[in-house]
Amino acid sequence: MNIEKKIEGNKLLVKINGRLDTNTSPEFEKELKNDLPGIKELIFDFNDLMYISSSGLRVILSTEKIMNKQGNMIIKNVNDLVMEVFEVTGFIDILTIE
Known part of the structure; x- marks a missing residue:
């Protein structure tokens, strides 16, 4: 997994390339927690996210809860495989996906 981050004022853009799974989720969560304040x-x-597991979904959900308190979170450019996971798990009803 490769993470690209771009901060502009109080806006953070995060691009993920690869797989968000049991092996990569802890690193992803750590990266986010460092940058979310403010x-x-x-x-x-x-x-470029090719796969997301339940551990990746957990990180997305916990990040959504944080952002609900301090702003908003948007997910863009979701491919069909990841969108199917969001639909099956009901995350499509919780997340803002464009």
């Missing part, structure tokens, strides 16, 4: 708008670009 962020009002969090945008995930999942264009």
